[in-house]
Amino acid sequence: MELHFEHVAKTFGSLEVISEFENRIEDGEIVALVGPSGCGKSTLLHMAAGLEFPSRGTLSAGGEPITAPSPKRTLVFQEHALYPWMTLLQNVALALEFQGTARAEAHAEATKWLERVQLSGFEQYYPHQVSGGMRQRAALARAFIARPQVLLLDEPFGALDALTRMTLQSVLKQLISEARPTVLLVTHDVDEALYLADRVLVFSQRPAKVLKEVQLGHIPKTHDLAVFASERREVLQLLGIDTGIDTDTANYEGANI
Ligand SMILES: Nc1ncnc2c1ncn2[C@@H]1O[C@H](COP(=O)(O)OP(=O)(O)OP(=O)(O)O)[C@@H](O)[C@H]1O
DSSP states (O other): OEEEEEEEEEEEEEEEEEEEEEEOOOOOOEEEEEEESSSSSHHHHHHHHHOOOOEEEEETTTTTESSSSSSTTTEEEESSOOTTOHHHHHHHHHHHHHHHHHHHHHHHHHHHHHHHOOOTOOOOOOOGGGGGHHHHHHHHHHHHHHHOOEEESSTTTTSOOOHHHHHHHHHHHHHHHOOOOOOEEEEEEEHHHHHSEEEEEESSSSSBOEEEEETTTSOOOOOOOGGGHHHHHHHHHHHOOOSSOOOOTGGGGGGOO
């Protein structure tokens, strides 16, 4: 499902957050939003989710104006994505139950999805009884089980250690390549953006505008940073990060903004 932001601006009271955003996210495209803290990335995601609305301009999904949240457009947060009083199985099944699927069928499907994200054996665990990485695996299962046409990811792995994050990025990439939703990803991790996205939009300080679009669709997806060296250098430069670093050997966490 295509997303189309047309001359979108957003203010909260007297605070101008987004001055002008114009972009078309093609059906099945994966677009990452990176930029300084507080520039308005999450606000763009919330508008795509139908939780906030533009002050000016229009925003549509599949040609229809976005006027409310929809199960076709799923938002995944960094943390607290799961209900703590429900087991992993109940959490994942809930996404289907919300859509009217009978409980037994939803649980059977959720069991399969937990297996797909390597959480078999943990179905009856509560979120606090598993690791942060396992919670985010369950959150991904819950997002994908409902087969969303648009996936809105807000720092989905921001709370995880670097190694777990890389593993989860690979899991996410695999799930995306199978389900082919349109994806908008907000991340502070430049390497995550380069690894997952077809296109990276680099934003300025608030009021946010796009400084540059970096095309990545032609580059094979790998965790080997050398493959993205010139794009990585360009994005970091735009974000005002010291580019004296050797991008071929810089360690993974060095690219967090
Ligand atoms: N509902 C709201 N009411 C008032 N102000 C808001 C609201 N939502 C966001 N803001 C303000 O808009 C600005 C942009 O917030 P937003 O969360 O979109 O930034 P961000 O780029 O995602 O930041 P970060 O990278 O730190 O998560 C901030 O100054 C924030 O305080």
